[in-house]
Amino acid sequence: xxxxxxxxxxxxxxxxxxxxxxxxxxxxxxxxxxxxxxxxxxxxxxxxxxxxxxxxxxxxxxxxxxxxxxxxxxxxxxxxxxxxxxxxxxxxxxxxxxxxxxxxxxxxxxxxxxxxxxxxxxxxxxxxxxxxxxxxxxxxxxxxxxxxxxxxxxxxxxxxxxxxxxxxxxxxxxxxxxxxxxxxxxxxxxxxxxxxxxxxxxxxxxxxxxxxxxxxxxxxxxxxxxxxxxxxxxxxxxxxxxxxxxxxxxxxxxxxxxxxxxxxxxxxxxxxxxxxxxxxxxxxxxxxxxxxxxxxxxxxxxxxxxxxxxxxxxxxxxxxxxxxxxxxxxxxxxxxxxxxxxxxxxxx
Ligand SMILES: Cc1cc2nc3c(=O)[nH]c(=O)nc-3n(C[C@H](O)[C@H](O)[C@H](O)COP(=O)(O)O)c2cc1C
Numbered sequence: 173x174x175x176x177x178x179x180x181x182x183x184x185x186x187x188x189x190x191x192x193x194x195x196x197x198x199x200x201x202x203x204x205x206x207x208x209x210x211x212x213x214x215x216x217x218x219x220x221x222x223x224x225x226x227x228x229x230x231x232x233x234x235x236x237x238x239x240x241x242x243x244x245x246x247x248x249x250x251x252x253x254x255x256x257x258x259x260x261x262x263x264x265x266x267x268x269x270x271x272x273x274x275x276x277x278x279x280x281x282x283x284x285x286x287x288x289x290x291x292x293x294x295x296x297x298x299x300x301x302x303x304x305x306x307x308x309x310x311x312x313x314x315x316x317x318x319x320x321x322x323x324x325x326x327x328x329x330x331x332x333x334x335x336x337x338x339x340x341x342x343x344x345x346x347x348x349x350x351x352x353x354x355x356x357x358x359x360x361x362x363x364x365x366x367x368x369x370x371x372x373x374x375x376x377x378x379x380x381x382x383x384x385x386x387x388x389x390x391x392x393x394x395x396x397x398x399x400x401x402x403x404x405x406x407x408x409x410x411x412x413x414x415x416x417x418x419x420x421x422x423x424x425x426x427x428x429x430x431x432x433x434x435x436x437x438x439x440x441x442x443x444x445x446x447x448x449x450x451x452x453x454x455x456x457x458x459x460x461x462x463x464x465x466x467x468x469x470x471x472x473x474x475x476x477x478x479x480x481x482x483x484x485x486x487x488x489x490x491x492x493x494x495x496x497x498x499x500x501x502x503x504x505x506x507x508x509x510x511x512x513x514x515x516x517x518x519x520x
């Protein structure tokens with residue numbers, strides 16, 4: 173049996189809003205962080221950027237993630253955030269062209285000197301520990317991760333998270349866990365924990381990834397979209413700690429049903445103009461794999477008022493969890509969605 177390690181919800185733009193992070197914690201994740209936020213926006217005091225790094229008293233530790241290609245902006249932002257954050261995470265993994273064209277995100281993996289100097293200055297100027305999240309390099313010809321991870325460890329970062337793909341792979345191919353094992357080796361002499369990331373989707377892949385990499389933690393991204401209970405399931409299935417599942421002994425469908433309703437409650441509790449901004453996308457994700465999900469999705473898409481999206485999905489998930497996923501229930505959910513979509517209101 174694998175030794176227990178902490179489980180991290182991967183930062184994901186458009187997914188890991190405050191409510192979803194609290195939900196992941198309740199579902200067994202040990203650590204969460206915000207989606208990546210531009211240092212350029214934060215250092216300009218842009219309200220929308222600051223909304224992305226909002227937190228909640230129950231989210232402890234609070235780990236905002238930032239990215240940027242301009243060293244001074246990153247340093248200033250780390251300084252600003254470190255007044256409220258517990259840890260600041262620096263993103264060197266984003267492959268999106270709008271990010272890499274400013275030499276930020278994963279593009280920094282092609283500039284080891286600049287990256288290391290940025291990390292060093294953020295460490296010097298932050299009042300709290302700094303962690304880094306990176307890819308393997310720009311492409312198979314320039315795998316810079318070993319050099320960069322080792323130098324970051326030498327500088328004293330709190331931990332190094334590695335997504336086992338290169339920038340040019342984006343999300344294609346298979347995450348290279350063997351390479352992450354090498355990162356673990358180079359960070360070991362500095363006692364710097366390495367968090368393995370990429371293609372962990374259930375207890376089996378979690379155990380396999382730990383076996384291959386020997387990492388000190390696991391990070392899960394896409395596997396937690398529409399299924400935050402993955403964290404608790406991994407812990408129970410691997411026989412780790414007594415994780416007391418808030419969904420009781422429900423099957424996976426029942427877990428989704430619990431999670432969706434809890435998400436709606438948390439969004440309501442958090443309130444404010446931004447709490448529900450990803451709600452429709454989450455609703456669509458929760459329908460993946462649901463019998464009748466394909467038929468239901470366009471109707472959910474059509475709902476303009478995000479507050480009305482909860483009920484139709486609730487009907488469908490309830491039916492699914494009670495194994496009453498017959499066409500009548502799907503039809504009932506579709507009708508509820510159609511009624512909701514006729515109501516006017518806030519448009520995403
Ligand atoms: C929709 C989406 C948004 C993402 N946004 C971020 C982000 O804001 N910051 C970041 O470091 N990585 C981001 N990632 C990458 C994930 O954190 C993670 O490294 C990647 O998905 C690989 O892990 P997985 O195989 O478990 O999904 C994003 C991934 C997805 C699918």
